[in-house]
Amino acid sequence: MARTSFRQALNDALRSEMRRDSSVVVIGEDLAGGAGGTGVDDAYGGIMGVTRGLVGEFGRARVIDTPITESAIVGMAAGAAMTGLRPVAELMFVDFLGVCLDQILNQAAKFRYMFGGRARTPLVIRAMFGAGFSAGAQHSQCLYSIFTHIPGLKVVIPSSPYDAKGLLIQAIRDDDPVIFLEHTKLYDLEGEVPVENYTVPFGEAHVLREGGDLTIVALARMTHMALDAASALAEKGVEATVIDPRTTSPLDEETILESVAATGRLLVVDESNPRCSVASEIAAVVAERAFRDLKAPIRRITAPHTPVPFAPVLENAYIPSSTAIEAAAMELARWS
């Protein structure tokens, strides 16, 4: 175990898989750079520095810088995946997936199905997402619900450095297209990460905290808000279970249902806009399959149905806060 940042955990995962398997390549804008490179190669290492140093070890043939053309990045990566490579494409912001959505939802997601299981598409698309940096409405969205909606895609949203490394290694080894989303505010988060390689399986939620009074399901950065709220609630005598699904497709419904069976109260916290969100999906699953267990109405805490504001004060008001989570949880715990 070593104390490692979320950013470094992703770098470790890419580096160790590139060492283990020569078919793994990274494709994106400004990915080259950092330790081991010279001249123009001694650059950024990706916009968040996640690919820093890879070009020095693996060279330009496997660390492929592209023009600013997301459709080229994803098209190239999807084709390479079908023809035997394991590409990891980086798209800076998830918002930019808009310009290459056809390649994802009509092409990569469909290959295995339409070719009768005879095509594999071991493709990973990484992108950052989320509000909190005043980056404006086109660089701050949480779009995982769009990809979760599409059969044929797997969607991963890590919340800790440990999960970031293990889930990215799992994503690279997976034979289906994986959308791997990294919350902007988590890159500097530190935690204990094994030096050795490991995989965290898709479709198994992580129970971050156990309590008998209510269940809070939270995604990505919201898990940290939910844990803060749970600590505050514990001081007031309310014990919350906090569950991080880790992947929204596949979704670990069983862990959520088991917890709701014990607590009877569910709060879902999601930084996305509310309509057709993952929060809505989780609420629907529980309403459908655990109606008899419920002692109170299901609550969702999400962003409002608006674009992400640029003004920091408004942006702050937009993002679900731990105080809002705490208040809603308290209301649920007392509901009778």
Next chain:
Amino acid sequence: MVMRAPLIWAITMPTWGLSMEEGTIVDWRVAEGSPTAPGVVLVEIETSKIANSLEAPQAGVLRRQLAGPGQTVTCGELIGIIATGEVSESAIDAFIAEFPRPRTAASQGRESTSSDPGLTVELPSGSRLRCLTSGSLGSVVVFLHGFGGDSQTWLFNQGRIAEHHLTFAFDLPGHGGSTKQVDHGSIEELAGSVEAGLDQLKLSRVHLIGHSLGAAVALALWERQPGRVASVSLLAPFAFGSHANQRYISDFISAQRTRDVQRCLALLFADPKAVGREMTEAVVQYKRLDGVTDALTRIAASALRAPAPVEMAPTLKSLTNRVLVIRGVGDNIVSAREIPSGVRLQILTHSGHMPHMEEPDRVNELLLAHFAEADSANGRVR
């Protein structure tokens, strides 16, 4: 004349293992005002790793309970007071007021999670053997864990033994922080790696403690190098003709999800509720490491499938008095078989397959007495 001998004894939150910082009171087993005696269970305590009970260190009356059920207390902080009947209430109040508050990890300015007394031994074969070391005095004690475990299994034991001995708790090949690749995974192979580790550490004479599979490794090591081994203590040993529970082994190897791992671990204990979330999580994280499933599969096939040999090696038959066997009555994992004559056997009534975790105080005292006896016998021989 006034006796100044300590008539008031502090009961503090114990530190079990190297990483425990706080514990939660589950329930007091002795009521305030009731008499107690050494070995009587005073209080049940839960840590994030495991639940355990704390025994009274002294005879006397439990005069105060200073933390109630559900309360979480820093290690070293007062949780109760034992005193003889004649000590006044005010004297107890004064004792409590003067009792030094423990320094927490944070106040000591260290990173709470990265204190690491571990060392990595590089073997001539190129593989690494990881071990936790503690203590500096006395003779050398080497701990060998069981199948799927690691040095953390000794969290209730190593600290106590290290008060009197220099201790090394190894991670066997394929386990913990050691190299995951094994060749065949036979007991001989594992014993050879431990032997190479002892060579690197220049440990020429050791007391061996082995749990389950580790007991088989300890016996194999002893057979390879009879002169190196001062005594052998075998806990729930896979030895002397016992069978390993094949269903448990295959379930443990295939368990991926946290709840499946928890179900497996529960089988190890007489009280299945002893398994904490942190212990389960640590095993889950271990099982996800590259190479672990393969290593466990090989070890299970080559070391644990057939029953353990009934007989001890002929060269060791005259040395059975150096062997201590400790078993729990509720062991679901390794079957009990008759042990060779001359071997000392202790059966613990509240333990399953993990007596060193389930009845640690008892096990620690048995171990320390066994080492002392072996050391003095060895001294006489010299």
